[in-house]
Amino acid sequence: MHSTTHTGTSVAIRNGGMLARLSDVVAIAAGALLTFRAAGISEGSGYDSALVAFSMLLALMFFPSWGMYRVTRQRLFWRCVLVPVLAWLFVLVASCALVIALHRSYRPAMEWIKEWAFISAAGVVLCRLAAHAICLQLTRHDVRTCTVAVVGSTANCRQLMRKVDATPDSVYRVTVAFDTDPKAQAIPLGLPTFCDREAFVSYVRNAHIDELWLAVPLSEGQTIVPFVELLRNDLINIRFIPDVSGLSAFNAGLANLEGTSAINLVASPIASHSLIGKEIFDRVFALCALLVLSPVLAGVALAVKCSSRGPVLFKQRRKGANGKVFSIYKFRSMRAHVEAAGTVKQATRNDPRVTRVGAFLRRTSLDELPQFFNVLRGEMSVVGPRPHAIEHDKFYQDIVDGYIHRYRIKPGITGWAQINGFRGETDRIEKMQGRVAHDLYYLSNWSFWLDMRIVMATIFKGLGHGNAY
Structure with a gap:
């Protein structure tokens, strides 16, 4: 089991990916090419090219050890300006020394250097600033408290x-506690403390608590089960x-929470840095997709508008990642109608509400194309549970x-369940169970x-399906 969302975030903040390393290498190579002519060198000599190549290689090797790819909200000037400049100068000097050692008569043009x-x-610094901004933007929903x-x-709670x-820059804040030994004489914790399990669970739900930490000894394992059962249908990690320190054999199921080892019982299986x-x-x-398909989008919009009265786009409230509600976009495929309050009737075969144009759009999944706007808005993913x-x-x-x-990650336009035949009407519980199992x-x-x-698979075989009506 992977670390959970917030554990994954701390990993994402500490480590840069290959894209960040590649951008630095490109900045070094581009700087060399731009300055060849400016320094009066029409084309770099073989040794000049070797110097550039060695610099790129050494940058890949040594930049990570300088903490170049550690993204934090503190010491921005140090992390994104001073360290990259010092690391680049070190790599440049080391590369020059290496090439000169291999060919003693080589002397690079100082003006070019x-x-x-x-x-x-300047390029490396700009890359670091851009990467810093992008990482914090992409993990903004995770780095919150x-x-x-x-x-x-x-x-145990006090500890x-x-x-x-x-812990510096901690993303966690303990806001409520359940005392498993209310008879013991102890100094109050200074936050809401419960002894009644039902009242505690109700508070956790109403306050939208993100995580539940079960800090009980192994001998009190029976305490865990009721809480897991009560909160099994809630999006809470x-x-x-346990009060142990030597569980290295179980690293696959451990999470490091501000210096405390925890075993994930219910948590997102995908770490945030992977996302x-x-x-x-x-x-x-x-x-x-939107740029390439813009003529198709315009054609479909015109066809929908001409087929029946009503808006071109159909909007409906759906749940996104972590249960956050958003409005999903589709091309309208049904005649305008009003649903009974609190109910949504799925489309069935030969449904009279579906227009002729709408039936074609549903069979070919063209009605889903506007959801690329949801993806651009950050509400959906290209691939994920529907x-x-x-x-x-x-x-x-x-x-x-x-x-x-299913809602531990962003929902998708297409998904594993859809390409395996689980799409369309779920008129039996078994169909929904199959869809959820695939998700x-x-x-x-x-x-x-x-x-x-x-x-x-979606492009080549998933655009049309017999269950879509």
């Missing part, structure tokens, strides 16, 4: 609070923090095991290449 050093330094409810004795408070690349792909893919009407969520989350955990499989086995496989 100075201009190259300056321009590439994460509220925590703690279950345990007063002493956890001290560790959280002592649940961690078990940064997915976010970048989503925005780029959606923008390209979002359902909120009324259907309320019905199924207590019937289908694991249903609510949970996707969450547990997510990778960038699995996303690419789903996108390719």
Whole structure:
């Protein structure tokens, strides 16, 4: 099991990806090429080119050790300006020394070296500033304060609070506690403390607490089960923090929470730092898709407008990542009508509400194209579990095991369930169970290449399907 959302965020802040390293290498190479002519060198000699190549290689090797790819909200000037400039000068000097050692008669043109050093330094600094801004923007929903409810004795709760408070730039804040030993004489914690389990769970729900930490000894394992059962259909991360220190054999299931080891019981299976690349792909893919398909979008919009009275776009409230509600966009495929309050009727075969143009759009999935705007807005992903009407969520989350955990990541335009035939009307519980099982499989086995496989399958075989009506 992976670390959870906020643990993954701290990893994302500490480590840069290959894209950041590549941008620095490009800045070094571009600086060298731009300054060849400016320094009166029509073309770089073989040794000049070797110097550039060695600089790029050494940058890849040494920049990470200088903390170049550590993104924090503090010491911006040091992290994004001074350190990159010093690291680049070190790499440049080391590269010159290496090339001169290999060919003693080589002496690079000093004017070129100075201009190259300056321009590439500026490029590297700009890359660091841009990467810093992008990382914080993409993880803005994760670096916010994460509220925590703690279950345990007063002493254990107090110890956890001290560790959280002592951690610099901590994203966690303990806001409520459940005392497992209310008879013990202890100094109050200074925050809402409960002894009644039902009242505690109600407070956690109403206050929209993000995480539940079960800080109980292994001998009191029975304390865990009721809380997990009561909160199993809520989008809250649940961690078990036993009073042990030597669990290195179980690293796959551990999370480091401000110096305290926790075992993930209920948490997102995809770490946040892994989703940064997915976010970048989503925005780029959606923008390209909208540009390429703009004539199709215009044609479909005209056809919808001419087919029946009503708006071109259909909007409906759906749940996104972590249960956040948003408005999903589709081309309208039905005649304008009013649903009964609190109900949403799924389209059925030969549904009289569906227009002739709408039936074609549904069969070919062209009605889903406006959701690329949802992707650009950051509300959806290209690949992920399909979002359902909120009324259907309320019905199924207590019937289908694991249903609510589909919303631990952004919903998608297409998904693993859809390319495996689970789309269209869910007139039987078994169909929804199959769809949810495929969605949970996707969450547990997510990778960038699995996303690419789903996108390719959607393009080549998923645009039309017999269950879409």
